[in-house]
Amino acid sequence: MTAPTDVGIVLGSASDWPQVEPAAVLLKEWGIAFEVVVASAHRAPKRVQAYGREAAARGIKVIIAVAGMAAHLAGVLAAETTLPVIGVPMPGSHLKGLDSLLSTVQMPAGVPVATMAIGTAGAKNAAIFAAQILALGDPRLQERLQRHKQELEEQVAQQGNQIPGEFRRGD
Amino acid sequence: MTAPTDVGIVLGSASDWPQVEPAAVLLKEWGIAFEVVVASAHRAPKRVQAYGREAAARGIKVIIAVAGMAAHLAGVLAAETTLPVIGVPMPGSHLKGLDSLLSTVQMPAGVPVATMAIGTAGAKNAAIFAAQILALGDPRLQERLQRHKQELEEQVAQQGNQIPGEFRRGD
Amino acid sequence: MTAPTDVGIVLGSASDWPQVEPAAVLLKEWGIAFEVVVASAHRAPKRVQAYGREAAARGIKVIIAVAGMAAHLAGVLAAETTLPVIGVPMPGSHLKGLDSLLSTVQMPAGVPVATMAIGTAGAKNAAIFAAQILALGDPRLQERLQRHKQELEEQVAQQGNQIPGEFRRGD
Amino acid sequence: MTAPTDVGIVLGSASDWPQVEPAAVLLKEWGIAFEVVVASAHRAPKRVQAYGREAAARGIKVIIAVAGMAAHLAGVLAAETTLPVIGVPMPGSHLKGLDSLLSTVQMPAGVPVATMAIGTAGAKNAAIFAAQILALGDPRLQERLQRHKQELEEQVAQQGNQIPGEFRRGD
Amino acid sequence: MTAPTDVGIVLGSASDWPQVEPAAVLLKEWGIAFEVVVASAHRAPKRVQAYGREAAARGIKVIIAVAGMAAHLAGVLAAETTLPVIGVPMPGSHLKGLDSLLSTVQMPAGVPVATMAIGTAGAKNAAIFAAQILALGDPRLQERLQRHKQELEEQVAQQGNQIPGEFRRGD
Amino acid sequence: MTAPTDVGIVLGSASDWPQVEPAAVLLKEWGIAFEVVVASAHRAPKRVQAYGREAAARGIKVIIAVAGMAAHLAGVLAAETTLPVIGVPMPGSHLKGLDSLLSTVQMPAGVPVATMAIGTAGAKNAAIFAAQILALGDPRLQERLQRHKQELEEQVAQQGNQIPGEFRRGD
Amino acid sequence: MTAPTDVGIVLGSASDWPQVEPAAVLLKEWGIAFEVVVASAHRAPKRVQAYGREAAARGIKVIIAVAGMAAHLAGVLAAETTLPVIGVPMPGSHLKGLDSLLSTVQMPAGVPVATMAIGTAGAKNAAIFAAQILALGDPRLQERLQRHKQELEEQVAQQGNQIPGEFRRGD
């Protein structure tokens, strides 16, 4: 028997994958079962609608939608499901993601999309936010998040070494 | 036997009606058969999908989609049909329609939405643009458009009278 | 014995309350236990830090942070906790919420804030999104969300009546 | 006897051609007769005015206007004709096309320009939109558009293969 | 024999008159002969083209073009004449004049438009700038401009009285 | 013998006074000697230059410059003095202060302007920031600032009472 | 005896020269006497003030001011002279010239700056606009401008050859 898939990552285009891969790596490292599908709201609408409608029944708990330009993907998925949908705006257009950010975040009252930062920072945060949701029912994951917070602190502390010694505050 | 409906106007919210009414009045005056429906891409997705899928078979020739905020309505309709879809961004949010404009116009390659100006000017132009499309197969409508151009010119000419005489160029 | 508090709403200023009240009403109607506190990241930082640090231990599951201008509240809370933090940008400044939106959503990799639309639509969606998270472990709430989706559809269907009959599509 | 030219593409500058070429290729593949002319609204106004005034009489059915910066080309053509004019904003300025987008889309009531996305995505969509208009009177083209929609769906389905197998959803 | 008209003010719409009136009053007070016409680039293109083509021969020396939204008026006039054209963006759209500013100022190399601030401040400055141009060949007007600079200084000096005495710097 | 004036507030226009008055009141309450002058960089440049050149010799320690639109006042003062210059962008234009913010903050390397938020919040913060500078050499003022921080915390704590009791967290 | 200098080009920084050189070449080709000076409003204010104050007496007729970031140069010059001042915003900052555009164009009523497009297009247009002003008193220059308009038209006509023959409209 296979483990259930908890997180579904939907990409509006395979060209977004390089910006999303770090998020996938993080989910894998943290032992969160997930899947990645490509399904554009505009070019493959039935695929997106079906994914949204069936996700909960398939055991998916959180959906991450990644899209650029007039990014309708997260909103269309959120219209089809009551699962939490996290939106990640991609920066691929001439407007550098201002278009996809506003298309993702400015949802009307009634149908929320939890929007992250533009680009790969947002993709990574979408994975962490999904983990924060799942951790509410998973003490092991809660511990992993605590350790992640410590790791962030340690990374920051170590970054001080990248400042030349003459300028650095002595500890 | 009733006349076929040529233009379908889809509103994301009934609250947009006052900004769209002048467009409806224009279509009526020009003898273009149309219908108005309310069908939000986010709050009533099946209704929107069905409208898009069935429009061509029902004889609709042009769809006008009116929506604000993260305006996905036009894009979702365009994903479901090969009919021309005209998008009108509404200004109702705190960002005054910049969000709905970018959400409507920045469509990815493959699925066009013909975008008009924000608000009631855009709604009226959507009606005229629909008439321009229909006029390609309707000489009477082509004449009406020619007359409309003359009316615009005459209105401009008459507006000169609103400038106080002391400042106005004498004709 | 009292029910535990699941959702903590933190307002950067009491002046944001009128825009948040509809969200509070929705949570109450849906039977979700919540609390509202005022705690500015800039004017009362210890209060915010303490709230963030203690929230999980107090049983809070989701935090909603509401702030305007250089809206640091959600980010500061997210820095202190591994609970999901939802950010709602307020529009009170001269820049109409563009400042609070970017201050809330553009979080660096490592510390996510789930950002909603600017203003009261975003506040209401924050409440619904919190419910979507909690519903993952609460079948009754899951049903409430399903019913909410139906209510949205019905509202849209009824809105058609607000279009004057002469323009409306006959059903 | 030669076939009539259905679509006129007007470029504000020959330097825009590389971004427009994919649109021309698509029109050719779909068997739509078109022509490409260079005619700046600012540097060659008579040429633009003449093109707009004569287009309908020459048998043109749809005009596509491509321009950057203060992009007046589409608006000036629309002022001269009752044919549908599609505007494509080019991104060549320091403002990355925000200027040409607003200059193209924000037309006053009375003279519509159907605006597409900034850059080559918009150019390609202008061609598809022109096809959608022409297809209203051309069943063969209508079929071609249906097939295009299927091709888009198939492309999306195949893009899944670009996601590394370990992350991909198994079908 | 009447004095020649030196400045031609072209309004895209009579509704812009209230914002332009102070500019007209200033020109009158300074004894500069001018005329005001209404002539939209989109709704009355022939009128605009004719105005631009004939202005120099009629003795006009400077043209002021006032328009909102996708403000093409100044650019279209500048395309038709080698006279200096001053553009004043109007704020009447939902985007508060950002659209008309970019549509007016971002002219391509070869066809300049001298752009002023959005709204009535810009209109007044257009009148002053026209006077600065005309003053190059008119010593009396040059003196008037010098006096205007002194008046500005005196106005600023007197404005100090509007600050309550307890806060004001004593002279 | 009178106390020396420590802070000079320069207004680009007396019309900005209502937004600046709370800052003046705060400085007065905190016992900081200041003066208010009106001196536009564009309409009264000599006055501004003289103010900047003489301020240090007159004993001024900090200059606060308040201006809207193309706000050059702070930059022009900073060019004339080595005193700290604080800039406050005013929102009076059609662009709501985005223009004055960028005109104030984007100073080239070599000549800093310490920029505050747009409008009255920024004016008040300019006064507090001036106090923070002066407090480096004034223990009494340092104490006042500490008390101000406590007052801010207490205000936030009391604001909780404005939330209806049924929603409020019990303390 | 040397010819008088008609146009003064003031650069805020020598690093802007490459974008301005085409403008200088054009002025030279057209036989317009000009000079180029470097004089930052922030780093060399006395130099700028002196230039502005003395320009008219030195015989300068038009000033072109080129600056980036918080571009105060044009405004500061305009404050010192009644000559026409043309402003050219440079794009060198992270905001790509939006900052310098707004800092240059949004001048308050009373002190106009004639603003051109961002970057080298704007610089070239500043030179042409200066020529248009000077041509009011110089028939030879007026002829040169007429020829320039013809050259622009011819260039556009020839650009058609850059479109591959299979796509080009046959003449």
Add this chain to the structure above:
Amino acid sequence: MTAPTDVGIVLGSASDWPQVEPAAVLLKEWGIAFEVVVASAHRAPKRVQAYGREAAARGIKVIIAVAGMAAHLAGVLAAETTLPVIGVPMPGSHLKGLDSLLSTVQMPAGVPVATMAIGTAGAKNAAIFAAQILALGDPRLQERLQRHKQELEEQVAQQGNQIPGEFRRGD
């Protein structure tokens, strides 16, 4: 006994160091004692809070906070201390620093952050502004700032040599 540290530079990320190094070099050259630490408001909040709380007691007089994206660093430090806090927005995100600028400058009334330009120009100006503050109590530093102003003027004067001689104004 070592000299006290007057300026504390806090970087949100070590990756910002290259843009900040010129500021550090300037402080060193001017003999101002400073330290550089890395301490993210989001990834290492306790470190930031501790730095802010202890800075005054450790003898720090001015804090410079450098951060990108949703830049909360300066605001969080300002919340913890009554020392002057200077904020420098970094341009590292897809929005080129518009996000970090607004996140830094739009502080609510009560807690000022003195904001500089985006990127390395802003970092250098932060160092100069810190020197201007310290110079109020340090005549030697005041002299250094005077000399800096002269150096800026001389640099500008010498930049004239970079303009080719044929275009340059003869001195």
